[in-house]
Each structure stands twice: as C-alpha cells, then as structure tokens.
Amino acid sequence: MQTETEGRDVIKELRAVIVDDRTAWVGAVARVLTELGVVIVGRESNLDELAALESASPDLVILRLEAGNAKSTEAGIACIAKIRQRLQDARVIVFGDSAEPTQIDAVFAAGASAFVVKTAALSDVASAIRQSFYQSVHFGHSPRSFAPSPSHRGTAANLTRREREVLVLIGDGMTNAQVAKTLFVTEQTVKFHLANIYRKLNVSNRTEASRWAQAYGLLGPQP
Numbered sequence: 001m002q003t004e005t006e007g008r009d010v011i012k013e014l015r016a017v018i019v020d021d022r023t024a025w026v027g028a029v030a031r032v033l034t035e036l037g038v039v040i041v042g043r044e045s046n047l048d049e050l051a052a053l054e055s056a057s058p059d060l061v062i063l064r065l066e067a068g069n070a071k072s073t074e075a076g077i078a079c080i081a082k083i084r085q086r087l088q089d090a091r092v093i094v095f096g097d098s099a100e101p102t103q104i105d106a107v108f109a110a111g112a113s114a115f116v117v118k119t120a121a122l123s124d125v126a127s128a129i130r131q132s133f134y135q136s137v138h139f140g141h142s143p144r145s146f147a148p149s150p151s152h153r154g155t156a157a158n159l160t161r162r163e164r165e166v167l168v169l170i171g172d173g174m175t176n177a178q179v180a181k182t183l184f185v186t187e188q189t190v191k192f193h194l195a196n197i198y199r200k201l202n203v204s205n206r207t208e209a210s211r212w213a214q215a216y217g218l219l220g221p222q223p
Contacts, residue, residue, distance in 0.1 A: 015056070060092075064096070065077075084111035098117065166183070197209055
C-alpha cells in the first residue's frame with residue numbers, strides 16, 4: 001500500500017498554472033497548491049489566451065467554472081479542449097461551484113482529469129491531484145477493475161452519452177469522417193471523444209475499444 005509520504009511525493013514539485021479571472025479565488029487555490037508542494041508557474045485570467053500557458057509547460061492546469069453562467073461554462077469547457085490539444089501530457093483539474101451532472105459530463109468529455117466541488121476539503125483536493133497522476137483507487141463500473149463477463153454486459157464505464165455514441169459507431173466500422181457526418185460534428189470533435197474513450201477504457205486504439213464495446217454488450221451480435 002502507498003504510504004502517506006509516497007503519496008505526497010507523487011504531487012511534490014509538479015508545475016501548475018491556474019486559469020481564472022477572480023483574484024481572491026486564485027489566491028486561495030494558490031495557497032492550497034503551495035501547501036501540497038506544487039510549484040505555481042503561471043496565473044492566467046483569460047481563458048482564450050493560451051500562449052503563455054504553453055510556454056510555462058505545466059504538468060497541471062487548474063481552472064474554475066462558475067455556476068449559473070452558461071457563457072463562462074462554455075468558455076471553460078472549450079478551454080479544457082484546447083489545453084488537451086496543445087499540452088497533451090498535462091492534467092486538467094476543474095473546480096466547480098456545484099456537482100451538476102450535465103456540467104461534469106461536459107468537463108470530462110473535453111478531457112479533464114478531475115472535477116472538484118469548490119467546497120472540497122484540502123485532503124480531497126490533494127487526492128484529486130494525486131489520482132490524476134497516479135491512479136491507485138478505482139471505483140465501480142470501471143473495466144480496469146474486472147474482466148468482462150455476462151453479469152456486466154451493458155456497462156459503459158463512466159463514458160458520457162456522446163462517447164457511447166462514438167464508441168458504438170466506430171464499433172460498427174465507421175471512420176472518423178463517417179462518425180462526424182452521422183453525429184453532425186467535426187472530425188476533430190470525434191478525435192477528442194476517441195481520446196477520452198481510450199483513456200477511460202484503458203485501451204490504445206479503436207480496435208481494442210471496439211472489442212470492449214462488444215464484450216460489454218454495446219454492439220449488436222457480430223457475424
């Protein structure tokens with residue numbers, strides 16, 4: 001079992017950038033990160049300006065979504081997708097005012113590693129960061145925790161509705177272009193969903209993902 005010291009070492013000296021325009025909130029998060037041993041290498045107020053973020057080469061990006069502000073939420077989710085595009089090795093942790101299921105689904109679909117309600121305890125924040133880099137805890141309905149069996153058919157891990165749709169279509173043999181046309185989205189959007197599917201299912205390519213979907217009963221009978 002991982003000791004408390006080893007757990008701290010996982011997040012010690014990680015490089016982080018905080019993205020938000022609220023000075024008070026940024027200061028509070030900065031204090032939490034400093035106590036955890038995370039090195040803050042940038043504080044950005046503009047969600048659309050990512051050049052400075054790229055130059056900082058952070059391991060971790062933390063941003064906040066404001067409840068009840070659809071425009072802010074949309075901008076934040078778009079920002080997550082851009083970060084995952086440009087900094088593929090970085091983890092994104094999102095703080096939210098509330099645990100609204102639709103918002104959480106959108107955050108994970110965009111590529112975030114964790115969603116933390118802003119009222120979370122310091123220990124919860126530390127765990128979210130640690131688990132984003134070194135996952136030692138697995139919850140129910142994760143295909144990593146057990147092999148496929150009839151009793152688990154139909155399980156879709158923690159995939160969003162859109163990710164399940166993409167998974168079914170690639171399982172039927174569609175190309176990215178065909179999936180995009182079917183779902184009325186861009187190919188880039190399809191690639192984003194595929195990247196999240198691979199990560200959540202712990203697979204490396206569309207063939208392995210298709211086999212998972214077949215094993216869990218998401219696809220029809222195969223000839």
